[in-house]
Each structure stands twice: as C-alpha cells, then as structure tokens.
Amino acid sequence: MKTLELKHITKLYKSGGVEFLALKDVSFDVEKGEFLAIMGPSGSGKSTLMYTLGGLDTPTSGTYLLDGKDVSKMDEHELAVIRRERIGYVFQSFNLLSRSTVLRNVMLPLVYEGVKKEERERRAREALRAVSMDEKLFTHMSNQLSGGQMQRVAIARALINDPALILADEPTGNLDSKTGEVVMATFQRLHSEGRTIVLITHEREVAEYAERIIHVRDGQIVKEERDHKRHIHPDLYATQ
Amino acid sequence: MQLSDLLEETYLALVGNKVRSSLTVLGIVIGIASVIAMVAIGQGSQASIQASIQSIGSNLIAITPGAQRGVGQQVSAGRGSSQTLTAADASAIQAQVSSVSAVAPDLTKRYQVTAPGTNTNTQVIGTTPAYLNVRNIAVDQGSFFTDQDVTSMAKVVVIGPTARDDLFGQGSDAIGKTLRINNISFLVIGITQSKGGTGFANPDDAVYVPLTTAQHFLAGVTYVSTISVSAVDQQSMSTVQQAITTLLLQRHNISNPQSADFSILNQNDIVSTASSVTGTFTALLASVAAISLVVGGIGIMNMMLTTVTERTREIGLRKAIGAERNDISNQFLMEAVALTFSGGILGIILGWIVTLLVEKFASIHSQITLSSVLMAFGVSAAIGVVFGYYPARRASGLNPIEALRYE
Numbered sequence: 109m110k111t112l113e114l115k116h117i118t119k120l121y122k123s124g125g126v127e128f129l130a131l132k133d134v135s136f137d138v139e140k141g142e143f144l145a146i147m148g149p150s151g152s153g154k155s156t157l158m159y160t161l162g163g164l165d166t167p168t169s170g171t172y173l174l175d176g177k178d179v180s181k182m183d184e185h186e187l188a189v190i191r192r193e194r195i196g197y198v199f200q201s202f203n204l205l206s207r208s209t210v211l212r213n214v215m216l217p218l219v220y221e222g223v224k225k226e227e228r229e230r231r232a233r234e235a236l237r238a239v240s241m242d243e244k245l246f247t248h249m250s251n252q253l254s255g256g257q258m259q260r261v262a263i264a265r266a267l268i269n270d271p272a273l274i275l276a277d278e279p280t281g282n283l284d285s286k287t288g289e290v291v292m293a294t295f296q297r298l299h300s301e302g303r304t305i306v307l308i309t310h311e312r313e314v315a316e317y318a319e320r321i322i323h324v325r326d327g328q329i330v331k332e333e334r335d336h337k338r339h340i341h342p343d344l345y346a347t348q
Numbered sequence: 349m350q351l352s353d354l355l356e357e358t359y360l361a362l363v364g365n366k367v368r369s370s371l372t373v374l375g376i377v378i379g380i381a382s383v384i385a386m387v388a389i390g391q392g393s394q395a396s397i398q399a400s401i402q403s404i405g406s407n408l409i410a411i412t413p414g415a416q417r418g419v420g421q422q423v424s425a426g427r428g429s430s431q432t433l434t435a436a437d438a439s440a441i442q443a444q445v446s447s448v449s450a451v452a453p454d455l456t457k458r459y460q461v462t463a464p465g466t467n468t469n470t471q472v473i474g475t476t477p478a479y480l481n482v483r484n485i486a487v488d489q490g491s492f493f494t495d496q497d498v499t500s501m502a503k504v505v506v507i508g509p510t511a512r513d514d515l516f517g518q519g520s521d522a523i524g525k526t527l528r529i530n531n532i533s534f535l536v537i538g539i540t541q542s543k544g545g546t547g548f549a550n551p552d553d554a555v556y557v558p559l560t561t562a563q564h565f566l567a568g569v570t571y572v573s574t575i576s577v578s579a580v581d582q583q584s585m586s587t588v589q590q591a592i593t594t595l596l597l598q599r600h601n602i603s604n605p606q607s608a609d610f611s612i613l614n615q616n617d618i619v620s621t622a623s624s625v626t627g628t629f630t631a632l633l634a635s636v637a638a639i640s641l642v643v644g645g646i647g648i649m650n651m652m653l654t655t656v657t658e659r660t661r662e663i664g665l666r667k668a669i670g671a672e673r674n675d676i677s678n679q680f681l682m683e684a685v686a687l688t689f690s691g692g693i694l695g696i697i698l699g700w701i702v703t704l705l706v707e708k709f710a711s712i713h714s715q716i717t718l719s720s721v722l723m724a725f726g727v728s729a730a731i732g733v734v735f736g737y738y739p740a741r742r743a744s745g746l747n748p749i750e751a752l753r754y755e
C-alpha cells in the first residue's frame with residue numbers, strides 16, 4: 109500500500125524578486141513500511157522535498173497524497189493533527205528550544221497532544237534512552253549540549269509520538285561514526301517495527317541502511333537504486 | 349493543550365526574560381497604582397467634603413434674605429443688605445410648617461472682640477438656643493444661653509474654642525470672664541465643642557449671643573440674616589422647603605414666586621452639587637492616570653511584538669510538531685495577560701502604599717474602595733487581552749517553514 113504519492117511536484121521559491129525552482133517535476137511513491145534514503149549534493153532540493161512530505165510547505169504545482177488524501181486540500185487543523193500524530197520530524201538544524209531542558213524539548217509534541225505530565229515524562233525518558241542519551245543530561249538546558257547530543261535529542265523528540273512516518277533530514281550529520289551507527293541501528297529497529305522512514309543523507313554508507321535510494325540533483329530525481337548491498341547493523345541481529 | 353501546560357509555558361517564557369518582563373510590568377504597575385491612588389484620593393475628598401457639609405447641620409434648610417435675580421433686574425441685592433427676614437418669620441415657620449424639628453433665626457456679623465490684653469476679629473452670631481440643634485453644635489463647658497436670656501436681652505456670650513484660644517489663651521478656663529463686643533461687655537457662660545472646621549465661617553471661631561441682644565445692642569436692627577430650619581428627616585426636606593416658600597411669600601405679600609425677597613438653600617442640594625464637583629474632579633484625576641495605563645499597555649504590545657519576532661523559529665517549530673493556531677495565540681495572549689495581571693496586583697499594592705503615604709504626610713483623606721480594586725484587576729487583564737491580541741495573532745499566523753528558516 110502506498111503511503112506517500114508525489115505526482116509532478118514542483119516548488120518555486122520567490123524571494124525579493126528572485127525566483128528559484130528548487131523542485132522540478134518530482135514524482136515518486138513510498139510504500140507503507142518502506143525505508144527510503146534520499147541522497148544528493150548540497151542545494152539539490154532535499155530539504156525542500158522533505159518539508160513537502162511533512163506537510164510543512166505546499167508545492168507550487170503537482171499533487172501530494174498522504175495516505176490517499178490530498179495534502180493541499182487539508183485545512184490548518186487537519187495538518188496540525190497529522191503533524192502531531194502521524195509524523196516524526198528530525199530537522200537538519202535540530203530546532204531545539206534552547207532555554208528548555210532536554211526533557212522538556214522531547215516532551216513538547218505530547219504537550220500539544222494533551223498527554224498527562226507523568227506519562228509524558230516517562231515516554232520522553234524512554235525515547236532518550238532509545239537514542240543512547242546520557243541520563244545525566246536529561247535536565248540540562250539544550251543549549252548546553254554538543255552538536256551530537258542535540259541531534260540525539262532531536263531524534264528522540266521525533267520518536268516520542270510513536271509516529272507511523274519518520275522524516276529525518278541528515279540525522280547523522282553531526283555524529284561521529286560510532287554514534288552515527290547507534291542512531292542508524294535505532295532507525296533500523298523502527299523500520300523493523302513497521303514504520304515508514306524517509307532519510308536524507310550525504311553519506312553513501314548511511315544511505316545503504318535503506319531499502320531504496322533516490323538520488324536528487326538540481327531538483328530532479330536522477331537515479332533510483334534498489335539492489336545495492338544493504339548495510340545491517342550488527343546490534344539488530346543481537347536484539348532480534 | 350492543557351491549561352497547566354499553558355501556565356507553565358507562560359511562566360518559563362516570562363522568567364526566561366526577567367529584566368524585560370519586569371520593565372514591561374513596571375509600566376502597568378505605575379498605571380494601575382496611579383489609577384488606584386487618584387481614585388482613592390478623589391473619593392476620599394468627596395467623602396470628607398460630604399461629611400463636612402453634613403456636619404453643618406442635620407437636614408438643614410437655610411433661608412437668606414435678598415431677592416433672587418428676576419427678569420429685567422440687573423443687580424441682585426447683596427445678602428445681608430436686605431432686611432426682609434425677621435424673627436417673626438422664624439416663629440411662623442415653627443408654628444405653621446409641619447415636619448420641622450427646629451427653627452433658629454440668626455443675625456451674624458463680624459466685630460472686633462476684645463478681652464483684657466487681646467482682641468480678635470470674629471463672627472458674632474446672634475441667635476436662639478434652637479441653633480444648637482439645627483447646626484449640630486454641642487456645649488463643652490458651662491451652658492448655652494436660654495430662651496429667657498433671649499427674651500431679656502441678656503449680655504451673655506458662648507464662645508467657640510478657637511475664639512477662646514485667641515482671647516483667653518490656649519485651653520484656658522474662660523467661664524465667668526468678660527469680653528467686650530463693640531465696647532459692650534458680655535459675660536462668658538459657655539464654650540462650645542470643637543467641630544474641627546476651618547475657613548471663613550468656621551463654627552469654632554465664633555461667639556454666640558442672644559438674638560435680641562445682637563439686634564438691639566450691637567447692630568441696632570430688627571431683621572435677621574439667616575433662618576435655619578431643620579426638617580425631621582431627609583425625605584421631608586423638599587416638602588418642607590416648598591411649604592416655607594409658600595408661607596413666606598404669603599407673609600411678605602408677594603404673588604409671583606419669581607420676585608421672592610428671600611432665597612432658600614437645601615442641604616441636599618449643596619451635597620449633590622459638591623458631589624458632582626468632586627465626582628468630576630475624581631474622574632479627571634482618574635483619566636490622567638488612565639493615560640499612563642494606556643502607555644503601559646503599549647509597552648506590553650511592544651514587548652510582545654519583539655518577543656514574537658525573536659521567537660519566530662520557536663513558533664515555527666511548535667507548529668511543525670503539531671501545535672494548532674490557537675495553541676500559539678493562547679500562549680502569547682497568556683504571556684501578555686500574565687504580565688498585565690501581575691502588574692495589576694503589584695499596582696494595587698503600590699497604589700495602596702501611595703495612598704497611605706499621601707494620607708499620612710499630606711493629610712488628604714483618601715479611601716480605597718473594593719470597586720476601584722476590582723476595576724483595576726479587570727482593566728489590567730483587559731489591557732493584556734487588547735494589547736496582546738495583535739502580537740498573538742501575528743505569531744499564530746506564521747507559516748511554519750518560513751518561521752523555521754527565519755534568522
């Protein structure tokens with residue numbers, strides 16, 4: 109079953125009289141439970157594509173169906189519900205609330221879902237442990253963290269609402285290869301639980317965890333790989 | 349989003365920016381405090397002016413001679429120069445008008461009063477014993493003169509405490525001593541209790557002599573300068589006033605009420621005139637203070653707009669993870685209301701302190717009423733809503749991605 113369907117998506121940025129076509133007629137589908145990686149050079153339109161998938165930005169033309177429903181026809185409230193209940197988003201630039209603690213940051217999506225405080229905190233701790241975050245850092249302000257620690261908090265926040273669709277923009281960009289592997293093991297576990305994952309990355313090695321790799325260049329899909337050698341994290345065998 | 353979360357978010361946001369929050373609150377504090385203090389001073393003065401008017405007498409109606417200004421008459425005769433009222437008019441009122449509890453005519457003039465070694469210029473009130481009732485005056489030492497003294501034109505005098513202090517020395521016992529008015533000597537038989545008045549017609553700075561004595565020995569006239577009437581209760585005042593008018597017109601053979609040779613002043617009218625004057629005065633003070641409150645409100649709006657701009661990325665993130673438009677606007681509205689509300693509470697406390705200080709050091713009577721406190725609360729919360737609304741709307745309308753890209 110297709111969970112995401114993009115048909116002839118274009119995105120035209122207009123700012124200060126200058127126009128820039130960031131996506132040019134992009135069409136592809138994502139199956140439910142699929143693990144997809146998007147690769148491409150800087151400025152090729154990957155983040156733009158991701159914002160479209162998350163319903164955060166609307167395409168200039170083309171249709172985007174999320175579980176069969178046209179996103180451009182949804183009102184603000186429907187979009188808000190989808191964002192908080194179905195999608196977990198890891199931003200390229202983390203976007204943590206700098207003056208809030210790690211726990212508060214991770215709990216934030218549940219606040220808007222109206223989850224009780226104790227339950228929120230329990231789930232936040234669980235999500236943070238899942239990304240191997242040090243317990244001692246839970247009550248630190250998020251602006252006191254290293255780039256890698258912030259990245260893990262951002263991932264934990266994306267996981268906390270137990271989303272069916274995870275959109276991750278360069279989730280290992282700031283991590284050393286060892287923590288990067290821990291994070292990828294987490295994604296692989298989430299995938300094995302049946303979640304759909306779309307992951308953006310520069311690194312071939314990271315992309316190889318996915319079942320399918322889409323290559324983007326200058327706002328267009330240039331190549332699709334399915335039969336690459338897959339990378340499976342050894343920890344996954346241990347836990348399975 | 350639950351209310352407790354909203355409150356927590358608000359608290360964290362405001363505490364996260366202590367200096368700015370407190371400076372903004374200060375604007376509201378000053379605004380509310382000045383409204384509270386100004387209204388308290390205004391209402392306090394109103395109450396004390398009313399009290400001092402009430403203390404002149406109870407349910408008092410005062411009749412003074414002198415024509416009311418009529419058509420074609422350029423100048424009205426000055427009070428006191430007219431000689432149309434007599435003690436007989438007073439007796440007629442006492443005898444023929446119902447609901448009257450006491451009537452006291454008086455002839456009041458200023459004279460030089462001398463005691464051995466000192467002299468003072470004071471008002472000499474020639475009247476009858478009923479004056480005590482009508483004007484709420486009590487005798488402190490000795491006694492007041494009697495009706496018998498009035499009939500016999502006795503040369504006795506009852507003096508007010510201020511006149512006593514001026515003539516015989518502070519707090520001295522003046523009973524049995526003599527003083528001279530217009531070179532005629534009078535025996536001091538009593539001293540009245542202080543009423544705490546001030547000014548030209550201060551009842552403490554006066555001496556009282558029998559009416560007939562004043563008419564015969566001092567002024568050499570037969571008329572009186574005022575007739576004071578006390579009605580039995582407040583409700584009957586206007587009917588009493590009406591009855592007196594009719595009676596006096598008839599006694600003076602005047603058919604047209606427009607050309608009456610006396611005028612009647614009703615204590616109720618004086619109270620309501622004074623109330624409307626002090627009410628205007630209070631409103632004026634309050635509106636000056638309200639301007640500072642509006643300035644404080646603009647300060648809130650300014651801070652909220654700055655906050656929204658600064659936190660654009662945060663707003664974008666909140667929307668991106670599922671916040672509704674309302675969640676965002678409630679958050680900013682709540683911050684604004686929390687600022688003005690705490691400003692309101694502090695302002696009430698500060699206003700109260702200012703009021704106490706004014707009362708203590710400037711001895712202006714003031715009173716804080718529950719209604720002005722409630723109004724201050726309401727107004728400060730309303731200012732938060734009014735001035736917080738636009739920034740909150742602006743925040744909630746942001747597009748999540750543009751907000752996230754904002755630097």
Ligand SMILES: Nc1ncnc2c1ncn2[C@@H]1O[C@H](COP(=O)(O)OP(=O)(O)OP(=O)(O)O)[C@@H](O)[C@H]1O
Pocket residue numbers: 121122123128130148149150151152153154155156157200753
């Ligand atoms: N708001 C905007 N206005 C105009 N141009 C924009 C805007 N946002 C992005 N672009 C342009 O669109 C192109 C694609 O941007 P995007 O952020 O999608 O790239 P990316 O593939 O994610 O790059 P990176 O790997 O560096 O994150 C870039 O050339 C960028 O300059």
Ligand SMILES: [Mg+2]
Pocket residue numbers: 154155156200277
């Ligand atoms: Mg990007």
